[in-house]
Amino acid sequence: xxxxxxxxxxxxxxxxxxxxxxxxxxxxxxxxxxxxxxxxxxxxxxxxxxxxxxxxxxxxxxxxxxxxxxxxxxxxxxxxxxxxxxxxxxxxxxxxxxxxxxxxxxxxxxxxxxxxxxxxxxxxxxxxxxxxxxxxxxxxxxxxxxxxxxxxxxxxxxxxxxxxxxxxxxxxxxxxxxxxxxxxxxxxxxxxxxxxxxxxxxxxxxxxxxxxxxxxxxxxxxxxxxxxxxxxxxxxxxxxxxxxxxxxxxxxxxxxxxxxxxxxxxxxxxxxxxxxxxxxxxxxxxxxxxxxxxxxxxxxxxxxxxxxxxxxxxxxxxxxxxxxxxxxxxxxxxxxxxxxxxxxxx
Amino acid sequence: xxxxxxxxxxxxxxxxxxxxxxxxxxxxxxxxxxxxxxxxxxxxxxxxxxxxxxxxxxxxxxxxxxxxxxxxxxxxxxxxxxxxxxxxxxxxxxxxxxxxxxxxxxxxxxxxxxxxxxxxxxxxxxxxxxxxxxxxxxxxxxxxxxxxxxxxxxxxxxxxxxxxxxxxxxxxxxxxxxxxxxxxxxxxxxxxxxxxxxxxxxxxxxxxxxxxxxxxxxxxxxxxxxxxxxxxxxxxxxxxxxxxxxxxxxxxxxxxxxxxxxxxxxxxxxxxxxxxxxxxxxxxxxxxxxxxxxxxxxxxxxxxxxxxxxxxxxxxxxxxxxxxxxxxxxxxxxxxxxxxxxxxxxxxxxxxxxxxxxxxxxxxxxxxxxxxxxxxxxxxxxxxxxxxxxxxxxxxxxxxxxxxxxxxxxxxxxxxxxxxxxxxxxxxxxxxxxxxxxxxxxxxxxxxxxxxxxxxxxxxxxxxxxxxxxxxxxxxxxxxxxxxxxxxxxxxxxxxxxxxxxxxxxxxxxxxxxxxxxxxxxxxxxxxxxxxxxxxxxxxxxxxxxxxxxxxxxxxxxxxxxxxxxxxxxxxxxxxxxxxxxxxxxxxxxxxxxxxxxxxxxxxx
Ligand code: HEM
Ligand SMILES: [Cu+2]
Ligand SMILES: [Cu+2]
Numbered sequence: 033x034x035x036x037x038x039x040x041x042x043x044x045x046x047x048x049x050x051x052x053x054x055x056x057x058x059x060x061x062x063x064x065x066x067x068x069x070x071x072x073x074x075x076x077x078x079x080x081x082x083x084x085x086x087x088x089x090x091x092x093x094x095x096x097x098x099x100x101x102x103x104x105x106x107x108x109x110x111x112x113x114x115x116x117x118x119x120x121x122x123x124x125x126x127x128x129x130x131x132x133x134x135x136x137x138x139x140x141x142x143x144x145x146x147x148x149x150x151x152x153x154x155x156x157x158x159x160x161x162x163x164x165x166x167x168x169x170x171x172x173x174x175x176x177x178x179x180x181x182x183x184x185x186x187x188x189x190x191x192x193x194x195x196x197x198x199x200x201x202x203x204x205x206x207x208x209x210x211x212x213x214x215x216x217x218x219x220x221x222x223x224x225x226x227x228x229x230x231x232x233x234x235x236x237x238x239x240x241x242x243x244x245x246x247x248x249x250x251x252x253x254x255x256x257x258x259x260x261x262x263x264x265x266x267x268x269x270x271x272x273x274x275x276x277x278x279x280x281x282x283x284x285x286x287x288x289x290x291x292x293x294x295x296x297x298x299x300x301x302x303x304x305x306x307x308x309x310x311x312x313x314x315x316x317x318x319x320x321x322x323x324x325x326x327x328x329x330x331x332x333x334x335x336x337x338x339x340x341x342x343x344x345x346x347x348x349x350x351x352x353x354x355x356x357x358x359x360x361x362x363x364x365x366x367x368x369x370x371x372x373x374x375x376x377x378x
Numbered sequence: 379x380x381x382x383x384x385x386x387x388x389x390x391x392x393x394x395x396x397x398x399x400x401x402x403x404x405x406x407x408x409x410x411x412x413x414x415x416x417x418x419x420x421x422x423x424x425x426x427x428x429x430x431x432x433x434x435x436x437x438x439x440x441x442x443x444x445x446x447x448x449x450x451x452x453x454x455x456x457x458x459x460x461x462x463x464x465x466x467x468x469x470x471x472x473x474x475x476x477x478x479x480x481x482x483x484x485x486x487x488x489x490x491x492x493x494x495x496x497x498x499x500x501x502x503x504x505x506x507x508x509x510x511x512x513x514x515x516x517x518x519x520x521x522x523x524x525x526x527x528x529x530x531x532x533x534x535x536x537x538x539x540x541x542x543x544x545x546x547x548x549x550x551x552x553x554x555x556x557x558x559x560x561x562x563x564x565x566x567x568x569x570x571x572x573x574x575x576x577x578x579x580x581x582x583x584x585x586x587x588x589x590x591x592x593x594x595x596x597x598x599x600x601x602x603x604x605x606x607x608x609x610x611x612x613x614x615x616x617x618x619x620x621x622x623x624x625x626x627x628x629x630x631x632x633x634x635x636x637x638x639x640x641x642x643x644x645x646x647x648x649x650x651x652x653x654x655x656x657x658x659x660x661x662x663x664x665x666x667x668x669x670x671x672x673x674x675x676x677x678x679x680x681x682x683x684x685x686x687x688x689x690x691x692x693x694x695x696x697x698x699x700x701x702x703x704x705x706x707x708x709x710x711x712x713x714x715x716x717x718x719x720x721x722x723x724x725x726x727x728x729x730x731x732x733x734x735x736x737x738x739x740x741x742x743x744x745x746x747x748x749x750x751x752x753x754x755x756x757x758x759x760x761x762x763x764x765x766x767x768x769x770x771x772x773x774x775x776x777x778x779x780x781x782x783x784x785x786x787x788x789x790x791x792x793x794x795x796x797x798x799x800x801x802x803x804x805x806x807x808x809x810x811x812x813x814x815x816x817x818x819x820x821x822x823x824x825x826x827x828x829x830x831x832x833x834x835x836x837x838x839x840x841x842x843x844x845x846x847x848x849x850x851x852x853x854x855x856x857x858x859x860x861x862x863x864x865x866x867x868x869x870x871x872x873x874x875x876x877x878x879x880x881x882x883x884x885x886x887x888x889x890x891x892x893x894x895x896x897x898x899x900x901x902x903x904x905x906x907x908x909x910x911x912x913x914x915x916x917x918x919x920x921x922x923x924x925x926x927x928x929x930x931x932x933x934x935x936x937x938x939x940x941x942x943x944x945x946x947x948x949x950x951x952x953x954x955x956x957x958x959x960x961x962x963x964x965x966x967x968x969x970x971x972x973x974x975x976x977x978x979x980x981x982x983x
Binding site: 160 | 661663753845884
């Protein structure tokens with residue numbers, strides 16, 4: 033109903049505009065085309081100037097309204113670099129923006145057609161052209177220079193003491209694997225994937241480094257102040273590990289593992305206080321179009337102290353034991369039934 | 379209608395009588411079909427491209443209104459949508475798969491059908507022969523084929539909207555494995571095959587057209603029209619055609635390999651996949667390979683869209699400032715630099731795909747390099763209007779709007795081209811804002827400028843000015859209202875293609891903004907319909923053009939009759955004696971290219 037109403041209003045507006053437009057053309061012909069044209073010219077010149085002024089005020093107001101909703105404090109060491117680069121670029125480009133837009137609209141207004149003026153025949157000036165080739169080139173070199181230094185710092189090798197976590201995207205959720213006490217992620221093969229048999233990651237059980245790996249879904253735990261290296265993959269289509277508060281992002285590509293590392297600066301609790309938002313959580317968003325659930329592919333990252341993390345990890349059972357309950361020392365495993373069962377699964 | 383047609387027929391007939399021996403005029407028994415449907419006249423083909431482009435623009439624009447409704451009002455239900463789209467909009471709410479289908483078709487159609495075919499196809503066809511002084515294209519027949527392959531591509535794309543499982547929904551970039559796996563979603567079924575076939579047909583169309591444009595520009599210039607006397611739109615279209623001819627075949631290969639992966643069990647892009655619980659046998663392929671192939675076209679493609687607009691804007695600003703374009707050679711040089719660099723920056727779309735960081739840094743350097751020729755162009759346009767005597771025709775306004783948008787969008791390119799910042803901004807609404815402003819809206823402005831400027835040449839009538847000014851102002855204000863604040867969403871990290879953000883703590887801050895953007899988009903879309911109305915109304919009822927050279931321009935198209943027939947000039951093709959930008963020289967308002975240089979004239983250029 034509402035939609036029909038809107039459509040009716042639009043149609044009506046259309047008819048009115050059309051009638052006015054037709055009428056104004058007749059009037060113009062009657063009053064003399066040239067006279068009308070000159071008047072319209074003055075009006076449009078003025079409107080361009082008005083657009084500039086109101087536009088700049090709009091830019092200011094827009095910034096006032098939204099600046100508090102973007103880019104809270106970066107929560108990783110790399111995020112600090114990204115934000116610094118970003119602010120430098122905003123400053124440089126904003127100056128250029130102001131100069132060029134003001135020139136464009138001011139010239140348009142100032143040099144509007146007038147009977148008293150003749151256009152200035154000015155086909156070229158090599159000095160000027162050289163100047164505005166060299167200045168942007170220098171400005172860009174500076175930006176590129178900074179950018180590349182930071183880029184290498186962010187994409188360089190992770191520190192030796194970094195913890196590792198495997199992140200795997202699938203339609204539509206996130207899976208994580210922790211290497212356990214040995215610090216090594218065990219080998220896996222995609223044809224081993226079998227969630228029903230307790231092997232959602234496709235781990236190769238013959239690889240003994242797999243025996244202590246812990247598998248969890250949807251929630252990743254990290255330690256504050258400790259570098260973490262994510263080993264990223266995907267099961268079905270390309271996803272992307274987007275960590276907005278850490279300013280980090282990396283595609284998850286089936287068949288081609290990728291990595292990224294950073295150091296979280298604040299625990300989730302600290303961020304709740306910093307942002308004044310008791311509901312604050314670090315979110316992991318999928319940033320690469322991956323199908324109909326893309327927009328809802330949400331994971332949660334919990335940043336905590338080493339002690340909290342250790343307690344959390346200890347509460348998780350290695351996936352090997354989940355898949356092979358008979359090997360679980362905490363359970364009785366001498367009944368023949370359990371043994372046969374395990375063989376069948378393998 | 380009949381009046382215009384009769385007039386045109388009369389001029390054509392006149393030409394026949396005057397030069398019965400001329401090869402280009404041997405068109406006996408012109409029927410309705412040979413004249414308006416399977417026409418080989420470059421001007422008619424140009425109009426066919428334009429009108430087909432308009433139809434696609436309406437479809438693409440309408441789709442954007444639909445998905446903007448979802449973005450602005452995710453909680454609301456619109457029963458009317460269910461009436462039209464059935465289960466795709468169950469309960470009056472756009473279903474996710476359908477949402478992604480809309481986004482995909484919107485992007486594909488606007489990028490390829492409207493801003494490539496509709497823009498280059500229209501103006502390259504119309505302007506190249508008219509401005510270089512040729513009776514038609516090098517191969518009128520290939521030119522006709524180019525249009526009909528485009529038409530066919532459109533038919534296939536359109537049919538995909540009526541498939542039960544819906545159109546392709548992998549985004550306009552159609553990255554595999556998503557687009558390669560039927561199991562990955564409904565839109566990856568028949569719709570994706572149709573998308574690929576449609577693109578293949580489209581590529582054939584662009585190649586046929588592009589080769590023709592290049593051949594015509596190189597070989598068919600009239601006497602005296604040296605390359606450096608060509609108007610800038612022609613140079614722009616020349617580089618555009620070269621970009622297309624060199625890069626479209628790469629996309630074709632990418633699309634064909636994807637078709638193989640989909641239908642023949644090959645593994646070009648597929649490896650290690652468990653989809654929907656099914657383990658696929660493919661091993662050893664690379665999903666990233668497709669992205670290289672795609673963006674090797676994809677980046678040149680954005681300049682294929684932009685360059686013709688730049689060329690036309692240069693021409694229009696110069697004519698209406700009554701001043702020469704400032705720095706003709708620099709304009710040429712920067713076009714050339716952009717064309718070369720366009721091939722060397724494609725991986726800036728792939729900074730976070732796991733690309734080798736060193737390679738990434740090389741692409742950062744090359745990408746920011748491309749900002750230099752872009753800056754030169756902006757400063758030259760500014761100097762062109764400086765101390766001019768500017769007539770604000772609708773075309774001029776759109777040209778000024780183009781420059782403003784190109785500045786705004788070009789500057790955000792400097793953010794994205796810097797890989798450090800791109801880590802944060804990649805695949806967020808910031809990218810959406812960037813490319814809509816710099817490519818989408820800016821090129822549309824160039825196209826509108828071209829239509830308003832050359833409409834009198836196309837149809838012998840003017841568009842209605844009142845509607846034109848209204849069109850400009852609403853579009854200009856609306857475009858900034860829609861896309862400027864969108865940068866803030868991107869800076870906040872809101873990912874693109876999120877159809878409902880209410881489930882997120884980090885991205886749920888912009889509901890008010892999303893509503894505002896949706897409302898403005900509807901208004902802007904309505905005003906485009908006003909333009910379409912003006913367009914068709916004025917073809918038949920517009921004020922008639924009464925002078926041969928209504929804008930007082932120097933270029934050759936204004937030396938043809940008001941309604942030129944097939945063959946363009948009634949007598950011999952005029953000879954050219956000077957560059958096209960002698961405006962305001964020696965106290966004269968303009969000096970057409972056909973006027974010989976007199977002995978007293980001051981030396982310059
Ligand atoms: C100053 C020059 C420019 C630079 C440095 C630049 C840089 C970039 C970069 C790095 C991206 C990738 C962003 C990402 O996905 O994270 C991008 C996206 C894009 N740019 Fe530009 N750009 C510039 C000008 C242009 C122009 C002139 C056009 C079009 C005419 C254009 C059209 C696009 C499009 C269509 C995309 C997005 C494609 C997609 O992912 O769907 N850019 N630009
Ligand atoms: Cu996704
Ligand atoms: Cu690009």
